[in-house]
Amino acid sequence: MATSRRLAKLGAYLLPHWREATLGVIALLTVNGLGVYIPLLIRSAVDKLSIQFTMSQVVHYVIPIALLTSAMWLIRMASRIWLFGIGRQVEFDLKQTIFEHLLTLEPAYFATNTAGDLISRATSDVDNIRRLLGFAMLSLANTVFAYMLTLPVMLSISMDLTLASLAIYPLMFMLVHLYSDKLRNQQAKVQQKLSDISELIQEDISGISLIKIYAQEENERHAFAQKNKNVLTANLKLATSRNTLFPLIGGLASVSTLIIIWLGASRIAAGSLTVGNFVTLLIYVERLVFPTALLGFTITAYQRGEVSIDRIEAILSTKPKIANLPDAIHLPIEQLKGKIQARLFSFSYPGSKTPALDDISFTIEAGENVAIVGAIGSGKTTLANSLPRLLDIAPGQLFLDGVDITKITLEDLRSAIAYVPQESFLFSTTVKNNIRYSDPLAEYQEVEDAAKIAQIHPEIINFPDRYETIVGERGITLSGGQRQRTALARAMLVDAPVLILDDALSSVDNQTATAILNNLSGGTRKKTVIFITHQLSAAAACDRIFVMDKGQIVQIGTHRELLQQGGLYRTLWSQHQVEELLK
Numbered sequence: 001m002a003t004s005r006r007l008a009k010l011g012a013y014l015l016p017h018w019r020e021a022t023l024g025v026i027a028l029l030t031v032n033g034l035g036v037y038i039p040l041l042i043r044s045a046v047d048k049l050s051i052q053f054t055m056s057q058v059v060h061y062v063i064p065i066a067l068l069t070s071a072m073w074l075i076r077m078a079s080r081i082w083l084f085g086i087g088r089q090v091e092f093d094l095k096q097t098i099f100e101h102l103l104t105l106e107p108a109y110f111a112t113n114t115a116g117d118l119i120s121r122a123t124s125d126v127d128n129i130r131r132l133l134g135f136a137m138l139s140l141a142n143t144v145f146a147y148m149l150t151l152p153v154m155l156s157i158s159m160d161l162t163l164a165s166l167a168i169y170p171l172m173f174m175l176v177h178l179y180s181d182k183l184r185n186q187q188a189k190v191q192q193k194l195s196d197i198s199e200l201i202q203e204d205i206s207g208i209s210l211i212k213i214y215a216q217e218e219n220e221r222h223a224f225a226q227k228n229k230n231v232l233t234a235n236l237k238l239a240t241s242r243n244t245l246f247p248l249i250g251g252l253a254s255v256s257t258l259i260i261i262w263l264g265a266s267r268i269a270a271g272s273l274t275v276g277n278f279v280t281l282l283i284y285v286e287r288l289v290f291p292t293a294l295l296g297f298t299i300t301a302y303q304r305g306e307v308s309i310d311r312i313e314a315i316l317s318t319k320p321k322i323a324n325l326p327d328a329i330h331l332p333i334e335q336l337k338g339k340i341q342a343r344l345f346s347f348s349y350p351g352s353k354t355p356a357l358d359d360i361s362f363t364i365e366a367g368e369n370v371a372i373v374g375a376i377g378s379g380k381t382t383l384a385n386s387l388p389r390l391l392d393i394a395p396g397q398l399f400l401d402g403v404d405i406t407k408i409t410l411e412d413l414r415s416a417i418a419y420v421p422q423e424s425f426l427f428s429t430t431v432k433n434n435i436r437y438s439d440p441l442a443e444y445q446e447v448e449d450a451a452k453i454a455q456i457h458p459e460i461i462n463f464p465d466r467y468e469t470i471v472g473e474r475g476i477t478l479s480g481g482q483r484q485r486t487a488l489a490r491a492m493l494v495d496a497p498v499l500i501l502d503d504a505l506s507s508v509d510n511q512t513a514t515a516i517l518n519n520l521s522g523g524t525r526k527k528t529v530i531f532i533t534h535q536l537s538a539a540a541a542c543d544r545i546f547v548m549d550k551g552q553i554v555q556i557g558t559h560r561e562l563l564q565q566g567g568l569y570r571t572l573w574s575q576h577q578v579e580e581l582l583k
């Protein structure tokens with residue numbers, strides 16, 4: 001991204017907070033104005049009092065100086081609150097925008113952009129922009145005002161003394177700039193090492209049973225010690241750099257002071273410089289130390305911020321591939337029957353040479369119960385993901401009640417289809433909240449009814465806190481079968497006309513699976529059910545069975561018809577019977 005576009009982006013981030021920015025900048029200007037004026041008062045005090053020292057003269061100078069100094073610190077505080085506050089506000093806005101934008105993107109986006117990278121953009125990169133807009137803006141404005149107001153007054157007092165004392169400041173600026181890059185890299189390394197160690201802790205806690213089964217405690221101890229040592233080394237390097245830089249700045253500032261004392265003292269002796277002017281110059285030189293040093297940090301903060309703007313804009317400029325068409329049709333769920341059709345439907349994953357689905361055609365009547373069986377990788381999940389448009393499918397191939405699904409609003413399409421995916425994902429909250437995730441306002445009775453259809457209610461009432469039992473991270477405290485039936489109850493809570501179960505009862509025994517299937521149409525209408533499964537005895541009870549192979553539907557019929565036909569279904573059925581016998 002070009003610098004001008006980046007600056008425009010920064011402007012756009014700042015725009016909503018222009019009032020605070022203006023107030024902050026005015027406050028900084030005032031602080032710097034006072035910072036120049038107060039030493040001038042001190043100068044007159046010193047010059048007057050050195051001629052005639054009276055208590056009334058002391059009071060005459062001390063009170064305004066004390067009041068102005070207090071006012072200066074108060075205004076400085078206000079400027080910091082306003083300007084740092086903008087950084088925090090922009091951080092809040094950006095995090096919210098990124099999160100909301102990520103929610104609009106399709107699952108395929110998250111397959112190519114890892115969670116770690118997205119988290120780092122939403123945290124570290126946002127943090128860099130916060131620093132750029134808070135700290136860097138404050139420091140830059142402060143440095144500009146400090147030099148703009150102080151330098152002319154210093155030069156008017158003594159040009160050569162000013163130039164001699166500030167001659168060392170460019171060196172200070174360069175030093176800080178070099179170090180600040182180093183400090184940021186070292187800080188990033190500490191964070192990286194810390195995240196390595198927390199990843200190890202997280203993995204080991206999740207896999208503690210595996211560690212014990214294979215007696216790997218010693219190896220894990222070594223791995224932890226190594227990562228812990230890496231954190232220590234990175235922290236020590238950072239501390240060394242910090243502890244070198246700050247005394248060095250102090251040292252260089254003292255050199256400036258020494259130059260003024262050395263050159264100034266001889267001028268005072270010669271009568272060409274008053275003591276008041278000498279003291280004023282000393283104060284001004286001191287005043288310019290921090291703005292100069294901070295400018296070095298500001299440049300690094302700007303460079304980091306630039307990279308971060310690009311990284312964040314890369315997310316925000318990604319347009320969702322699956323979105324409502326401008327003329328998308330609104331199809332209220334109450335009017336839908338649930339008839340599904342595919343007409344020569346094909347789908348290929350990006351970069352894949354062979355299509356995952358190849359010219360599939362079928363009709364599933366409303367209220368029909370269809371099982372989809374087939375070998376691993378034959379395209380069953382791809383078909384299931386296509387119906388609620390979790391995949392970016394082309395128009396004119398899949399239809400719901402005769403309407404092209406790409407023309408229906410996503411909200412309507414997805415509320416028409418209840419979908420239980422292969423992996424039953426549970427949140428670390430109560431059983432009740434997990435079930436009513438699909439309808440957060442559902443009453444307790446509705447949750448219980450859904451759990452009854454999914455045949456999980458009798459087990460839930462034996463949990464320690466019944467429906468209020470916390471299921472642990474990703475449902476860890478539940479068995480695989482319990483997790484699957486909880487996810488099924490979640491789908492049953494919404495009275496959608498179409499229900500897709502993608503191998504969603506694989507951890508449930510055949511009898512329970514068949515009982516659940518018989519239960520499914522117990523809502524206000526008969527649902528269209530698409531039951532993807534490897535459990536052929538449960539599939540046999542469905543109205544029809546589709547047999548898939550290499551992205552195509554190779555057989556369609558009832559269990560009896562398919563057995564008579566022979567082909568892939570009979571082979572699968574024979575294998576299934578052998579497996580059942582061996583159980």
Ligand SMILES: Nc1ncnc2c1ncn2[C@@H]1O[C@H](COP(=O)(O)OP(=O)(O)OP(=O)(O)O)[C@@H](O)[C@H]1O
Pocket residue numbers: 111349350352356374375376377378379380381382383503
């Ligand atoms: N995200 C993806 N990117 C690229 N290829 C994919 C992706 N997901 C699936 N595939 C490929 O598409 C084909 C169909 O996969 P799909 O998951 O639909 O099969 P499946 O019949 O559901 O298998 P299973 O019975 O194991 O669940 C496979 O060859 C698979 O490798």
